[in-house]
Amino acid sequence: MTKREYSSKEIQALIAQRGLKVTQQRLVILQFMLTRETHPSAEEIHRELVDQYPSLSLGTVYKTLDSLTSSGLLHKVFCVDGIKRYDVNLQPHAHLYCTTTHQIIDFEDSELQQIILAYLQDKNIQNFQIEGVQLQIQGTIQNLEKAVKIESALTV
Amino acid sequence: MTKREYSSKEIQALIAQRGLKVTQQRLVILQFMLTRETHPSAEEIHRELVDQYPSLSLGTVYKTLDSLTSSGLLHKVFCVDGIKRYDVNLQPHAHLYCTTTHQIIDFEDSELQQIILAYLQDKNIQNFQIEGVQLQIQGTIQNLEKAVKIESALTV
DNA sequence: ATCGATGCAAAGACTTTGCAGCCAG
DNA sequence: CTGGCTGCAAAGTCTTTGCATCGAT
Numbered sequence: 001m002t003k004r005e006y007s008s009k010e011i012q013a014l015i016a017q018r019g020l021k022v023t024q025q026r027l028v029i030l031q032f033m034l035t036r037e038t039h040p041s042a043e044e045i046h047r048e049l050v051d052q053y054p055s056l057s058l059g060t061v062y063k064t065l066d067s068l069t070s071s072g073l074l075h076k077v078f079c080v081d082g083i084k085r086y087d088v089n090l091q092p093h094a095h096l097y098c099t100t101t102h103q104i105i106d107f108e109d110s111e112l113q114q115i116i117l118a119y120l121q122d123k124n125i126q127n128f129q130i131e132g133v134q135l136q137i138q139g140t141i142q143n144l145e146k147a148v149k150i151e152s153a154l155t156v
Numbered sequence: 157m158t159k160r161e162y163s164s165k166e167i168q169a170l171i172a173q174r175g176l177k178v179t180q181q182r183l184v185i186l187q188f189m190l191t192r193e194t195h196p197s198a199e200e201i202h203r204e205l206v207d208q209y210p211s212l213s214l215g216t217v218y219k220t221l222d223s224l225t226s227s228g229l230l231h232k233v234f235c236v237d238g239i240k241r242y243d244v245n246l247q248p249h250a251h252l253y254c255t256t257t258h259q260i261i262d263f264e265d266s267e268l269q270q271i272i273l274a275y276l277q278d279k280n281i282q283n284f285q286i287e288g289v290q291l292q293i294q295g296t297i298q299n300l301e302k303a304v305k306i307e308s309a310l311t312v
Numbered sequence: 313a314t315c316g317a318t319g320c321a322a323a324g325a326c327t328t329t330g331c332a333g334c335c336a337g
Numbered sequence: 338c339t340g341g342c343t344g345c346a347a348a349g350t351c352t353t354t355g356c357a358t359c360g361a362t
Contacts, residue, residue, distance in 0.1 A: 021361055057319045062352060078234035078292055096284055112275055119268055128252055130295040136234060139286040177336055213344045
């Protein structure tokens with residue numbers, strides 16, 4: 001599964017289009033999220049970026065994740081461990097959750113999203129206005145060695 | 157959507173079968189969970205029970221939820237709000253999550269579960285052994301007054 | 313120049329832990 | 338009895354908030 005690369009210009013545009021000021025912190029955090037397949041928490045993001053940007057504060061990471069989320073650039077991920085995690089949300093996708101390693105990996109499949117949404121719209125649930133669906137597929141990663149390789153290649 | 161009633165004897169048996177001591181607190185908390193369609197957090201459970209059982213402490217609620225979860229009587233629910241919630245419904249089902257009130261309501265639909273599982277088995281995801289799926293449907297409860305009525309009818 | 317964004321620190325919310333005493337088995 | 342469980346309080350973790358200062362537009 002490959003993510004396309006985003007230039008600094010493109011990332012600036014994504015932020016500006018939402019009416020947010022294009023600050024160094026927002027650029028850095030959004031860029032970080034765009035290069036990740038995993039779904040880091042605020043603390044993980046801060047820990048990974050603070051070496052390169054020592055003045056970046058944890059509070060700013062939280063505030064930035066909030067504003068990027070309310071402007072639709074990120075989504076919160078639901079997760080049993082009770083920690084808020086974030087996901088760059090450019091297309092709808094499901095999550096593979098490994099019950100052994102607790103990793104969350106993207107599973108992009110627009111057909112499946114379509115099927116679920118179509119089914120639900122057809123059902124026409126009483127008194128509930130659907131905004132979206134999130135699917136988590138629980139299981140175990142089989143070929144662990146290979147999976148870890150993929151992971152580390154992505155997180156360089 | 158109707159839940160079957162459980163007698164005190166049955167609830168005692170559920171606890172004892174797992175090798176846990178049958179204490180007043182565990183009885184009360186499990187009974188409370190069994191009568192709910194929603195998925196309360198530890199604090200909500202405590203708030204609702206403390207009037208009737210004034211000595212019940214919040215710490216005990218947390219510990220009880222932990223032991224009931226590790227013995228398989230409850231499940232943790234995946235939830236974007238970062239709060240740990242628990243679920244007693246042992247049949248597979250989806251959750252309706254209201255982004256306004258943060259309520260989680262069960263949505264039982266075995267056909268939908270079948271459709272999703274069949275689709276995924278057909279896809280035969282590489283290096284991943286599926287154990288199950290969890291679907292969260294995000295949106296807003298429309299007819300709030302009516303919804304609250306349903307709610308209170310269920311929780312008597 | 314303006315107003316939103318940042319950094320810092322303090323407060324807040326949620327959860328876990330430690331331990332003395334209690335009670336189910 | 339006795340080992341597991343409870344209640345209490347303190348500590349821990351994660352997140353939000355308030356405010357002076359800064360910087361993008």
